[in-house]
Amino acid sequence: MAPGVSTLPPPEILSRSFDVDALRSEDGVVVALDADGRITWVNDAWARFAVSNDGEAVLARHGLGTRYVDGIHGPLADYFARAFTRVQSSGEPWEIEYECSSPETFRLHRMRVLPTAEAGLLVEHATVEERPHDRAPEPPVEAHYRDEAGLLVQCSNCRKVRRVGDGWRWIPAWVAAPPAPPVSHALCAACAGLYIERTRQARRARRGGAT
Numbered sequence: 442m443a444p445g446v447s448t449l450p451p452p453e454i455l456s457r458s459f460d461v462d463a464l465r466s467e468d469g470v471v472v473a474l475d476a477d478g479r480i481t482w483v484n485d486a487w488a489r490f491a492v493s494n495d496g497e498a499v500l501a502r503h504g505l506g507t508r509y510v511d512g513i514h515g516p517l518a519d520y521f522a523r524a525f526t527r528v529q530s531s532g533e534p535w536e537i538e539y540e541c542s543s544p545e546t547f548r549l550h551r552m553r554v555l556p557t558a559e560a561g562l563l564v565e566h567a568t569v570e571e572r573p574h575d576r577a578p579e580p581p582v583e584a585h586y587r588d589e590a591g592l593l594v595q596c597s598n599c600r601k602v603r604r605v606g607d608g609w610r611w612i613p614a615w616v617a618a619p620p621a622p623p624v625s626h627a628l629c630a631a632c633a634g635l636y637i638e639r640t641r642q643a644r645r646a647r648r649g650g651a652t
């Protein structure tokens with residue numbers, strides 16, 4: 442199902458600024474959004490990524506017609522929504538590196554968001570680093586990770602899971618397949634610090650730009 446998606450013609454507004462044939466065959470995942478942030482077009486690499494990463498789930502979260510930021514869980518959705526709006530209003534591209542690891546492989550990706558005609562956006566993903574994990578796998582012991590209400594909390598950014606009363610842990614089994622509900626999303630200590638600092642820097646840059 443996923444590979445066929447990329448055969449859709451690109452929206453005309455995308456072709457006004459970009460060589461769409463080149464985007465279609467780029468190594469990195471490329472997604473085009475309309476002014477409402479809805480996915481209107483994806484390239485071949487997106488289809489390959491969907492197939493190798495639990496295609497049905499990726500399509501449900503980031504399929505054509507869905508709002509891109511609706512597929513981002515927890516507190517980061519708002520962070521990305523604001524960044525996308527800034528690109529639309531300023532016309533300036535924005536980029537960010539984020540962890541997108543699989544159970545076996547540590548992966549660092551860079552997302553670049555570019556303005557297109559009529560307040561659309563082009564979202565590009567490139568792999569910056571890829572290597573085996575240097576952390577030992579831990580088993581998914583439910584009793585250690587669910588609170589009294591049975592709730593399990595996963596980091597929206599790196600997908601570590603909160604061990605009740607004992608920090609955040611990388612559990613490959615819960616990256617391979619999401620933990621059973623109820624699950625809520627938050628930011629682990631490291632990612633929260635990172636995003637708080639990034640938000641501060643973005644505010645400083647905006648203030649600097651305004652004066």
Ligand SMILES: [Zn+2]
Nearest residue numbers: 596599629632
């Ligand atoms: Zn995290």
